[in-house]
Amino acid sequence: MPRILIITFCMLCAMQWSLTSANDWENPQIFASGREPARATAFPYASPAEALGGDYESSPFFMSLNGKWAFRFSPTPDKRPVGFHDPGFSTAGWDSIPVPSNWETEGYGTPIYTNVTYPFPKNPPFIDHSDNPVGCYRRSFELPSGWDGRQVFLHFGGSTAGMYVWVNGHKAGYVQSTKNPAEFNITEYITPGRNELACEVYRWTDGSYLEDQDFWRLSGIDRDVCLYSTDSLRIFDFFANADLDRSYTNGELKLETVLKNYAQTPAATSLEVSLYDAAGKRVYKNTRRLNLGASATTTEALTAKIGKVRTWSCEDPYLYTLVLTLSDSSGRVIESTSAKTGFRKIEIKDSRLTVNGKPLEVHGVNLHEHHQTQGHVVDRETMMDDIRTMKRHNINAVRTSHYPQSPLWYDLCDRYGIYLVDEANIEAHAMGSVPWDRIDDCHPAKRPEWQAAILDREISLVERDKNHPSVIIWSLGNECGNGENFHAAYDWIKERDSSRPVQFEQAGEDRNTDIVCPMYPGIYQMKEYAARNNPGRPFIMCEYAHAMGNSTGNFQEYFDIIRSSDHMQGGFIWDWVDQGLLTKDENGDSYWAYGGDFGAYTHTHDENFCINGLVQPDRTPHPGLTEVKKVYQDIRFSSTDPASGKITIENHFHTRNLLDYDLRWELLMNGVVTDSGMISANVPAGQSKTFSLPIKKIDSDNSNEYFLSLYAYTRKGDEIIPAAHEVAREQFALNPSHPRQLKITANLTAPKAVNDKGRWTVSCANGVTVRFDSVSGMLSGYSVNGRELIAAGPEPSFWRAPTDNDWGNSMPHKANAWRYAAKNRSLKSFEMTSEDGNPTVRAVYRLPDVRSDYHVTYRIEPDGCIKVTSSWQAGDNEVPELMRFGMRLDLHAGTDNFRWYGRGPGENYSDRNTASFIGIWEGKVADQFYPYIRPQETGNKSDVRWASLTDTEGYGIRIDGDEPLNVSALDVLPEDLDPGMKKHQMHNSDVRHHRDRVFLYIDLAQRGLGGDNSWGAGPHSPYRLKDKSYSYSYTIAPLQP
Structure with a gap:
């Protein structure tokens, strides 16, 4: 932008902001009136014994106002019931609403999800009066006996976004900042007997310009309300x-x-x-x-x-x-x-963040307050579910993105041990965010009229939470620019609390952050900082590993860099929970809604960009969480010669000896455990020790494949982590991986091939019959004693249902030529020949979409096994990279017993499989489908040596790869999960589940998942299919009882 235009724009902003409004909710210099100074969360008790017990709700000086309130929703301020706060005003005919709650989840107004764009016209500090809903609340209360003559305070844990408060018709005050508490001294307004409390809540205020967080925009009194009284x-x-x-x-x-x-x-x-x-x-x-x-x-x-x-x-x-x-x-x-x-010391020493003198590796996640039906109102049991799941997956830290959360969350983190980065309720992303946008003099980070409001939010954060030992770092905010106002905020916090560091992602390496805490840094950026010599500040990513949909690829690579340098200390995954709201479609089927799902609305939305979690809205873990647990583990295993049995066990805990854990080893031959034992590991915290395991010497001729697996389990349990819970694992290959061919039965009569008008039938031993169609070039039948084993195929497969990361880097468009390449193929040639007496089919197809040929060969062995070889070459043509290179084989419904020798038991991919061990696994086909909220690729298993599918009687097929394969067995097709060229609103309830076939995907390779971000970054290079030729082989074998 030319400099003169920038200057002109800033002058217009200054003129606009200099205007005054008659409304408190359109004036950045009015954010509170009548409110008590911010203070720590604490309530009075009648005696030291009661205070020691800590049950403030049982105190005679405490009274909860949670429950049903009278409620009237108005779509605009001018339609609100003026004067409703007068005690004589009748609320007959009003609805009732629970407090705390968000009124949108109670059926009033529209939930809006947007990431960056404000859900109202950007014109700071003004709000569009034609679209600013107002909620009016009323309830009565009577003071407890014994409160006469005492000071009485009204406490709100939070309200969104601006609220006026009246008691018995007297205005007690006004407050903004949705996630901070507000208290009012109402002593002069109360009377003996019945008292009337009225609140008028505005959905948007000038403060909403500082609350542009990436979450559902919901409104109402959404935290606890209470009264308490004190002596004079x-x-x-x-x-x-x-x-x-x-x-x-x-x-x-x-x-x-x-x-x-x-x-x-x-x-x-x-x-x-x-x-x-x-x-x-x-x-x-x-x-x-x-x-x-x-x-x-x-x-x-x-x-x-x-x-x-x-x-x-x-x-x-x-x-x-x-x-x-x-x-x-x-x-x-x-x-x-x-x-x-709790007694602890937080320091930055030698460029490292330390807790009690020991460097901390942050195994963190970002956490929004979210409940699948209650919106921003999260109950205690949901919080406990989060803590249990986090602790069981080796997560030790949470960033309260992007605002102070319910005080109960801090109490629980104190009690159960979660480190917190406590973040101020400030985000002005749509006004500009470092490093993506220029932060000019019009930005609230720099405007003096916004400084008091920004400081108020910082002060409220610190004063409320200063006594919590779980809070180890203060954060000034998120994606809100940097400038004089945040320098002032940093200075205030450092003066008020010198015991904790302050971080601010927007500062980069400016003076107002004690930690370099970027979001989504590139690998090159991480390596550059890791190579610095004593840079003075630790590097802890405030956001990384964007876990949107089927994601969390290359997570191990992050920690390979982090563990290469002392001042690289981890980070916070984005994010913990999918922010889906449970609702029903027109058929009555439940689904989790995301942005744009609540009807046509005038405001913007950002689709499913709120579905970024490691767990679903009901807290069911995503498959990627298993990988996070593995990488985050504090017990680690290494070996330079695992075949010798020498294993080094590293204890990265700060306080625990490994005697607190049961350590087990297992030796696997061809996926089967052949030997095992326990390790008594007296390894103090922060130390390591090498052990010699009594494993047998492996075969020198490599006729079998051996792996050594190690596990660590809790010896004792508690209410968070049970006994015998796995906390760490590792697996080592003891000899090189090699193809294991099916043994062909010797001395069998060579198969006979008969042609009947282009339909070839090959009769083999053991009652196996193989049929080919020379018109399609495909295997058209495969039976044992008349029992058909396949329904169709195999046919080439080049496409997968795009993941959210695929959409983010435009793969559905870049690779679109491959979408129907298999479907649009045409047979160029078909021939049946004999090689060494074995019938061999060669088919060549033209792929017009990618202007190249595809070759497939079937060699039928005497016992009925079929060796399949497929290959493709681009030649001189420029073609996009592939989603996958493989084949799809269709089997009849009921062939749903899935067994495989490869990585498992859960879904895994080439760049997300370190937690998935090589072994023999089994399950039902229906269970291989993971119901991502927006349907996408799912169910893959990597490094598969062989896989089988059978029915209840034992009939089916087995696949053996000449090299490790990627395999999946599903009852859905990619087109069931793929909306096409545009990312339409689509949900799991839209998927045609349980087709009358089973689809077995037999891939040489599939594109990795990626996870650096979901708006451009692809999988890392080793996990992409960019070559111009591919070829692989596998064998199909019939199975019968």
Whole structure:
């Protein structure tokens, strides 16, 4: 853009933003009124014992307002019921709505999913009045007995996006920032008996320009609402920094306590600080006598040395309980409060992030708040499901993308051991994001009128969550540009809390980030930073390995680089959960909806770009999560000579000895376990040891194939990870892979071929009959004693149903010539000859779509086995790269017992198979299909030596490759999963499941999945099919009881 146009645009922005609006929700300098200062999550108790128990909902000073509220939805502000907050206003005829909830998931308005583009016209700070729904809420309450004369506070955990609050008709205040709490002192507004609470919630505000996150745009009061009361003298806030000394063994408790006196007279009081261990034993006590002036606020600082504490980490999340108690001059308890805390030290040393002095490898995921039916309202059991699944898959860290999440999530992460990068509720992606866009002087990151709003969000983040040991890093926001406002935010946080690093992806390597935390860096960028000598800051990717659909390819390659350099320390996969909303189609079938699925709407949407998870919306794991678990494991195995039995076991835990685990080894010959044993591994944390396993010497003639598999299992269980749970695995090939041919029965009569008007019949031993059609050139029949084993084929196969990553790098268009290349083929020649007495068919097809020929040869052995060889050469033609090179063989329905010798048991691909071990596996055909929310390629098995399909009686076929194959057995075709040239709205409920055939794909190779991103990056070069010629062979054998 010419410089003069940029200057003109900035001047217009400045003029626009200088305009004032009569509406608070269109003014970036008004984001809160009447709201109490931000503070840590804590509630008052009547006694120290109650505070130690920590059940704040049972406190006599707490009252939940969750439940049914009266509700009226208005599509625009001018249609809202003005004056509804008046206590005399009748809500007769209003609906009721649960609080917390999102009103869109309750049937009001439209859920909108968009990634970057704002769901309203971009004209900051203004909002389109013709499309800004308003939700009006009313409920009544009566104060508990015993609250007379006390200060009463109204607490909202969060509301989207702007909310006015009235109590008994009096305006208590206004608040924006959807994911931060807001409290109001309503003491002057309440009355004895019945009280009326009214809230007016606007879907969009000027604050929505700072909330452009990649998630469903949902509205309403979507976090807990409660009342609590305090004495006129109260513990307003406290900051407990449970640090360690330089030895990392002794605790240093640094406590700041804010006391507030609401009375008009001075008050004498005492503050007791007690610290209890997990068994309830008090390990520290301090009492101070204080005098507070009238209407005064004071801060008391305390530092305590506590010897030989048990430290907190993700492996051993040991918690102490801090109890603070205020008493009057006579010793009467005024109130107590409490918080869990854990002693740990977070540092950056020698360019590495350390926890308790030990470098941390971040095995992270990004997490949006998402529930399949409740939208942004996530219940405790769903959170527990997430923690259980994360911990069982070696995930140790979560980035709260891209906002502070429910306080309960932090409590659970404290308790069960998940490291958190706690992120401020700021994203202005559509206004420009580094490094993709130019951040000019019009951007909120730089405009002074936005600074207070940005700082307010940062302050709310830190003040609410400062006492959680699980929070080890603060994040300034996501895709929101960088400028003076974020420099100011960084400076404020570093001044307020020096115990934690601050990261900011938008800063790159600017001064306002302690960690270089890019998103989706290229391999070249990672290698460049890895090669630096002491760069000063660790490299931890805030987003990588985009897990959209069938993805997570080349994940091991990331960690090959990460583990090559001390200051490369992992990252956070995008992301944890598919953000699908459960709904039903016109036939009543359930499916998970994504962007654009809720009818024609005036706003933009980004289709299924919200379906990026490692688990489905109901928390069912994707196949790719198994690969993540393997790569993330902290017990690792290596060997330079595995055939000798010498294996090095590396313990990358920080606190655990491997004696806590059962380690098992297995020796496999041709996929069958022939020997096994246990390893007693006394390997302390951070160390390694080499063991000699008593495996037998393998055959020197390589007549058999041997693998050594190793596993580690938990010895003891708990409520998160059960006993005997596998935490680590590895497999080593002990001798070179080699083709294993089917043994041909000797001394059999040569097969006889008979031609009947172009239909060839070959009669073999054992009652096997093979038939060919000279018109199509195809195998047309394969039977044993009259029992037909195949339905059709084999025929060439070059196409797969595109994955989301394929769509992202335009493969459906780039490779479109291959889509119907097999279907559009024409037979050029067909001949039946005899080679060494064995009938041999040669067929040549013309592939007009790619201007080349395809060759296939069938050699029929005396026992009825068929050796198939297919080949293709592009010649001088320029052709696009292939999706796959193979053949498809159709079998009759019921031939659904699938068995194979290769990688398994789950779905795996050439660039996602390190967790899938070589072995003999079996399953039903129907179970090979994974129901990705947007249908796509599924079910592949890589490195397959042989595979068989049989019916319940044992009739079927077996395939043996001359080299390892890619094989899948499904009851759907690619066209069932492929919408064509345009990525239409398509769901699993649209797929024609359970066709009356079984489709066996026998591939030399299939394109890898990729996973660097889903908007351009393809699989890495070794996993692509770019050659101009391919050839392979396999053998079909008949099976019978």
